[in-house]
Amino acid sequence: KLERKIKLINRTLTNIRVNHTHQVTTEIVKTKPSKIVIETLRVTNMLKNKHLSKAISEQSFYRFISFIEYKCKLYGIELERVPTLYPSSKKCSHCGAIKKDLKLSDRIYHCECCGLTIDRDYNASLNLANYKIS
Numbered sequence: 001k002l003e004r005k006i007k008l009i010n011r012t013l014t015n016i017r018v019n020h021t022h023q024v025t026t027e028i029v030k031t032k033p034s035k036i037v038i039e040t041l042r043v044t045n046m047l048k049n050k051h052l053s054k055a056i057s058e059q060s061f062y063r064f065i066s067f068i069e070y071k072c073k074l075y076g077i078e079l080e081r082v083p084t085l086y087p088s089s090k091k092c093s094h095c096g097a098i099k100k101d102l103k104l105s106d107r108i109y110h111c112e113c114c115g116l117t118i119d120r121d122y123n124a125s126l127n128l129a130n131y132k133i134s
């Protein structure tokens with residue numbers, strides 16, 4: 001009886017996550033961007049990181065990417081994939097310098113070369129947006 005209850009709770013959680021991923025990906029494509037650029041993340045490598053694995057598998061990166069893929073096709077949005085080794089986080093979006101000692105806990109990106117101080121994820125998103133240009 002308890003096993004059935006646990007299964008039901010897990011199914012409910014999965015449904016909530018799938019629904020949330022649908023809502024977020026729909027919200028993104030409905031902003032009608034000319035293109036969406038995503039990193040080709042090596043999820044299997046990231047799952048080996050004890051601290052990240054639970055959060056990553058629960059957020060279901062694969063599901064997110066597959067939803068984004070088919071919704072881009074549906075809405076005629078270009079989807080560009082950036083190779084895994086592209087240093088989107090470590091690169092300064094202003095001068096192009098590479099910060100080799102960037103830790104995951106560093107939430108603010110500070111460039112020693114040009115002095116740029118910017119949110120880490122925003123810096124990475126600028127680098128991804130300008131991927132073809134650089």
Ligand SMILES: [Zn+2]
Pocket residue numbers: 092093094095096097111112113114115116
């Ligand atoms: Zn810089």
